[in-house]
Amino acid sequence: MSTTFKIFLVLCAALLVVPFVPGLIYPVFVMKVLCYGLFACAFNLLLGFTGLVSFAHAAFLGSAGYVTGALMIRFGGHPLGMPAAFLAGVAAAALVGFAIGGLAIRRKGIYFAMITLALSQIVYFLAVQFRWTGGEDGLQGIPRGSLFGLDLSTDTTMYYVTLGLFAVGFLFVDRIVHSPFGQILQAVRDNEARATSLGYDTDRFKLIAFVLSAGVAGYAGALKALVFQLVSLNDVSLHTSTEVVLMTLLGGVGTIFGPLVGAALVVGLQNYLATIGDLVTVVIGLIFIVCVSFFRRGFVGEFLHLRRRRSERAVRRKALRPAPETSPAAEPA
Amino acid sequence: MSDCALETEGLTKMFGGFTAVRDVALQVKRHTIHALIGPNGAGKTTVFNLLTKVHRPTGGRILYEGTDITADTPATIARRGIVRSFQISATFPHMSVRDNVRVALQRRLGTQYQFWRSIRSLSVLNERAMELLSEVGLADYAEANAADLSYGRKRTLEIATTLALDPPLLLLDEPTQGMALEDVDRIKQLIRKIAQGRTILMVEHNMSVVSDLCHTITVLQRGEILAQGSYGEVSNDPAVKSAYLGGGHA
Secondary structure, three states: OOHHHHHHHHHHHHHHOHHHOOOOOOHHHHHHHHHHHHHHHHHHHHHOOOOOOOOOHHHHHHHHHHHHHHHHHHHOOOOOHHHHHHHHHHHHHHHHHHHHHHHHOOOOHHHHHHHHHHHHHHHHHHHHHOOOOOHHHOEEOOOOOEEOOEEOOOHHHHHHHHHHHHHHHHHHHHHHHOOHHHHHHHHHHHOHHHHHHOOOOHHHHHHHHHHHHHHHHHHHHHHHHHHHOEEOHHHHOHHHHHHHHHHHHHHOOOOOOHHHHHHHHHHHHHHHOHHHOOHHHHHHHHHHHHHHHHOOOHHHHHHHHHHHHHHHHHHHHHHHOOOOOOOOOOOOO | OOOEEEEEEEEEEEEOOEEEEEEEOOEEEOOOEEEEEOOOOOOHHHHHHHHOOOOOOOEEEEEEOOEEOOOOOHHHHHHHOEEEOOOOOOOOOOOEHHHHHHHHHHHHHOOOOOOOOOHHHHHHHHHHHHHHHHHHOOHHHOOOEHHHOOHHHHHHHHHHHHHHOOOOEEEEEOOOOOOOHHHHHHHHHHHHHHOOOOEEEEEOOOHHHHHHHOOEEEEEEOOEEEEEEOHHHHHHOHHHHHHHHOHHHO
C-alpha cells in the first residue's frame, strides 16, 4: 500500500466521524471543502502534472453544475434522476473542456492561458443569456433526489455520499498521475521537445489531460450543485477560476494532497472570517504574498521538500561518518 | 534500393528573403557516421532543423530509406526510427534516471494513453532500463533525479534514453558541445559503440571528434555544400581551407 493511500485512508476515517460532532465542525462546511478540494485537484492535474495554466476551470465547474441542476429540477423525482443528472454534468464539462482545450493547446504559455480565459468568458456570457440557466438568478432550490433508493435530502446522508464521491474522484486523479499516461504527461511537462523526439504526440497528451481535468472539475461542480442545491453565476466566473489557482499554489502545486490543503485553507478562512466581510480578501491576499515570497512550494510542497532534504542529509552523514572508535586520539600537548 | 539511409534532394530553406539553405543534396550511407561541418552561419543547424522537422523546407525533398518524409511531423519521424539529440542536454529533470529511460521504452508497450492503469504495469520495463544504464555506465545513478547529474552524465543519460528506442538512424546535434576533455573522450567512445549497426548523422564543431569518428564529412558554407568526402579529402580541399581560414580576406 502506498503512503499516499495510507494518508488518504486516515483522512477519510477522520472525515467519517464529522457528522457526530456537529458542534466541533460543521458537516456542510466540510462538504464545501471537499467539493473545492476536488476542484483544485482537477486544476492541479493540469498545472502541476502537465504544466498548463488554465483560467477556464470555473467554466467546467459551472457548466457541470448548471446541467446537473437543470436536469434535477426537471427529473429529480425519477429514481435514476440523480446519477443520470450527475453524469450528464460531468459529460458536459468534459465536452466544454474538449472545445476549449482543443483550441487552446495550439498555443503555448501565456497565450494558452489567455485563450482559456477568453473562451471561459464566453461560457459566462452564455450562462447569463440562456433561459435554462436562470440568468442572473442562477438555479435555486435544486432537489438532491435519491441515489439507489437513498434519500439525499438530509445533510447527514448527503455528507456520506459526498465523502464517497469525493474519495472516488480523488483516487481517480491519483491514478491518472500514477499511470503510464501520467508518466508521459510528466515527461511532456519536464521537456516537451524531448518527449516529441521520443515519438510522443505531445499535443494529444495535453488535450486528453485537459479533458480529464475538465471532467473532474465538472464532477466537483455537479457535486457542489447537489450539496448546496444552488448554482449561480459565481460558479462560472473568473473569480472562481483564479481562486482555484490560489488554492493549488497555497497547498503545493504538483503534490497530491496540496490542493486539498489549499482548498481547506481558503474555504476555511472565507468561512470563519466571514464576520469581517470583504477584509477576508485582504487576509487571503496577504497570505498569498507571504506564500509566494517565502515558501513557493506551498504548504505540502515545503513539507515534502524539508523531509527529503533531511533524509538526504542523513544519508550523507552516514556515508561520511568514519568507522566507529578509530579516530586517532589527540596528541598530548 | 539505394544504400542511403537518409537522402535530401534540392533541400532549400528561405527565411523571408534570406536563403539559409540552398539546394542541398545530402547522402548519408547506411551504417556510417556522417558529419555536417562548416563555419558559423553556414546553415548546419538549419539543415539539422529541417531534417528533424523543426522547420518546413521551402523546397526539396527528404527521403528516409526511400520514403518521402518531407511532410512528416517530429513525432512521426521518431516513430519511423529517426531519433534526434539536442544541443543542450535533454533529460526529464524531475524524473529519476531510470524513469527517463523508461519513458522511451514505454512506447513499445503501447499503453501511453492508458490513464486508468497502474504505474506498476511499467515495472516490466525496469530490467531493460537498467541494462541500458549499465551499458552507458550510469547504473549507480538509477534512483537519482536527472536534474542532479553532472553535465557529462546528463548527456550520457540522453544517449541511453535514445538507445532505448533502438533507432536505426540517429541525428546528433553537437554531441560534445560544452564538454570537458575527459567527457569528450567518453562520449566519443560511446558514439563509436552505439554506431554498430546504425547510421549516425551529426553536426559537430570539434575536429578531433569528426576526424576520429566520421566516415564521411559534408562541409557547408553559406547554405550550400562546399565539399564532401573523407576527413583526409575534405581537410586538403583548398576551398574548405579558405572557408575556414578566411582565405584571401584574412
